[in-house]
Amino acid sequence: xxxxxxxxxxxxxxxxxxxxxxxxxxxxxxxxxxxxxxxxxxxxxxxxxxxxxxxxxxxxxxxxxxxxxxxxxxxxxxxxxxxxxxxxxxxxxxxxxxxxxxxxxxxxxxxxxxxxxxxxxxxxxxxxxxxxxxxxxxxxxxxxxxxxxxxxxxxxxxxxxxxxxxxxxxxxxxxxxxxxxxxxxxxxxxxxxxxxxxxxxxxxxxxxxxxxxxxxxxxxxxxxxxxxxxxxxxxxxxxxxxxxxxxxxxxxxxxxxxxxxxxxxxxxxxxxxxxxxxxxxxxxxxxxxxxxxxxxxxxxxxxxxxxxxxxxxxxxxxxxxxxxxxxxxxxxxxxxxxxxxxxxxxxxxxx
Amino acid sequence: xxxxxxxxxxxxxxxxxxxxxxxxxxxxxxxxxxxxxxxxxxxxxxxxxxxxxxxxxxxxxxxxxxxxxxxxxxxxxxxxxxxxxxxxxxxxxxxxxxxxxxxxxxxxxxxxxxxxxxxxxxxxxxxxxxxxxxxxxxxxxxxxxxxxxxxxxxxxxxxxxxxxxxxxxxxxxxxxxxxxxxxxxxxxxxxxxxxxxxxxxxxxxxxxxxxxxxxxxxxxxxxxxxxxxxxxxxxxxxxxxxxxxxxxxxxxxxxxxxxxxxxxxxxxxxxxxxxxxxxxxxxxxxxxxxxxxxxxxxxxxxxxxxxxxxxxxxxxxxxxxxxxxxxxx
Numbered sequence: 001x002x003x004x005x006x007x008x009x010x011x012x013x014x015x016x017x018x019x020x021x022x023x024x025x026x027x028x029x030x031x032x033x034x035x036x037x038x039x040x041x042x043x044x045x046x047x048x049x050x051x052x053x054x055x056x057x058x059x060x061x062x063x064x065x066x067x068x069x070x071x072x073x074x075x076x077x078x079x080x081x082x083x084x085x086x087x088x089x090x091x092x093x094x095x096x097x098x099x100x101x102x103x104x105x106x107x108x109x110x111x112x113x114x115x116x117x118x119x120x121x122x123x124x125x126x127x128x129x130x131x132x133x134x135x136x137x138x139x140x141x142x143x144x145x146x147x148x149x150x151x152x153x154x155x156x157x158x159x160x161x162x163x164x165x166x167x168x169x170x171x172x173x174x175x176x177x178x179x180x181x182x183x184x185x186x187x188x189x190x191x192x193x194x195x196x197x198x199x200x201x202x203x204x205x206x207x208x209x210x211x212x213x214x215x216x217x218x219x220x221x222x223x224x225x226x227x228x229x230x231x232x233x234x235x236x237x238x239x240x241x242x243x244x245x246x247x248x249x250x251x252x253x254x255x256x257x258x259x260x261x262x263x264x265x266x267x268x269x270x271x272x273x274x275x276x277x278x279x280x281x282x283x284x285x286x287x288x289x290x291x292x293x294x295x296x297x298x299x300x301x302x303x304x305x306x307x308x309x310x311x312x313x314x315x316x317x318x319x320x321x322x323x324x325x326x327x328x329x330x331x332x333x334x335x336x337x338x339x340x341x342x343x344x345x346x347x348x349x350x351x
Numbered sequence: 352x353x354x355x356x357x358x359x360x361x362x363x364x365x366x367x368x369x370x371x372x373x374x375x376x377x378x379x380x381x382x383x384x385x386x387x388x389x390x391x392x393x394x395x396x397x398x399x400x401x402x403x404x405x406x407x408x409x410x411x412x413x414x415x416x417x418x419x420x421x422x423x424x425x426x427x428x429x430x431x432x433x434x435x436x437x438x439x440x441x442x443x444x445x446x447x448x449x450x451x452x453x454x455x456x457x458x459x460x461x462x463x464x465x466x467x468x469x470x471x472x473x474x475x476x477x478x479x480x481x482x483x484x485x486x487x488x489x490x491x492x493x494x495x496x497x498x499x500x501x502x503x504x505x506x507x508x509x510x511x512x513x514x515x516x517x518x519x520x521x522x523x524x525x526x527x528x529x530x531x532x533x534x535x536x537x538x539x540x541x542x543x544x545x546x547x548x549x550x551x552x553x554x555x556x557x558x559x560x561x562x563x564x565x566x567x568x569x570x571x572x573x574x575x576x577x578x579x580x581x582x583x584x585x586x587x588x589x590x591x592x593x594x595x596x597x598x599x600x601x602x603x604x605x606x607x608x609x610x611x612x613x614x615x616x617x618x619x620x621x622x623x624x625x626x627x628x629x630x631x632x633x634x635x636x637x638x639x640x641x642x643x644x645x646x647x648x649x650x651x652x653x654x655x656x657x658x659x660x661x662x663x664x665x666x667x668x669x670x671x672x673x674x675x676x677x678x679x680x
Contacts, residue, residue, distance in 0.1 A: 059584055086586065090585040090586025097577065099577060106674070117586075117587070120587050167581075
């Protein structure tokens, strides 16, 4: 991991316009991804993970607005013109989606997908060069060259996801967003895909943002993890540190809710994720948080590095009043540190 | 494929029954009231119309199987001659109408789909509904009044009398447009072509409404599809995404429906031909229905049905060429 991150996001906000008002799908998210680093992004459905991933590539639908600061290798993408930003798509920023079965054009051969992609970005590329480079990535993905001119429907789900990965990697992007790449696949294929993604940095030097709701995948494949709740990153840091000693109550509850072979009783977090049109004041998690203090309902917590001070590139940070007070980073007045009255919890649950 | 035989059988039976259910018979329709009832009865007997219906029915089926369409009762003309002499005009009319429908319908549908809910989209949709719903003879009349007159375009027949005489009297292909082209007479060819303009437009408008809505809906759907988003994520420019991914996939269901439109096109041709005095099978069909000429109507309807069957077969082949997933079924 080099000092200069490939991608640095600061205070990213993505809102969707709806008839009820703006949905704050991503609300002030900051993170950075270093060279050949794998950052896992985990959270419940509707926490804004996929929106964030699409926003990084500029693939948001009409009616979505994005603000903040997003730099790729030092270039501010959000300040760039749409045309300049478009030039980064594919060549520098790649994307791998969930549901691989429907991601390939059913009327085009695999070879046509590759030649279209390569010709778009390198208009003068020769036919032989297209084939050489395509077959090279396909070989890494374990697709035999004999299948190069097959149609998408002639492949299995796992193979199609490997094709999608190959199609993203043939342009050698420095940064790839993988949005739940294994959700539609069975566990054996899932393990295979995760291994491929994990090995990407060795074969292609690729940085990866791996979006998933599966904590096992994070633990297995990622260097760092960002936990997202209600459009915000509540905790981010090295996977071993965060998983071994979660500071944020949400991370802790999320880890307790995983199912393993030794699970005897299911644990769940009471309540439901908040309505992002009208999120709770203060910390978005406070209505469901077992540790909530009085301040949590009033003031949004500030992210601090675990070892004190402001978050730095690569540091382990948490945005939680309880954790910050415990570590002595902030000092709360006795009124602020009083436990949150229970009835408010019940009120919020009902809402 | 094998469905063709029962399909044709049902159709033949229906035509047979419908004609017999209609009041009157060919003889009384032609000479009723003018001749003595005993003479009429004798004529009916000579045509075999006094035999039980079931006998007539099986005789008719037997003839169709032998591809023997017989002769008309009213003017003793072989039915195949009608098809040969008048089929060409209907053929060029429907093909021309189909081209108009494609040229008008597909681009408009594409625009409406790309700019959903814009003013252009609303206007195009409205246009599609109106052209589809408006009765064809009414549209034909409007076009004759408001398009033909100011532009001085012909509104009746397939050619001017001069061309008709020069080219039509010595037919080579029995398709007047081709005969005119083969004659080497440029004026005659232009004359026939200009006569095609308005009838083809009228019939084309009827079908293009279907194309507009179909292309629009399918473009909307494919633009939402996962592979379009994936193509965008690979940095494929938007116009290529639309052309190679959204549009090509949208055309698959459109081609299927085009096959179904063949029936609508032929039905519309009957009305268009009558509106524009077109010497095609449609005018002939109406003429023979009025005369209750059983063999003529049966023969023509069977021919129309056969055309629809052939077109839907061709559509299956085209579909297999476009969509690789169809090929293996």
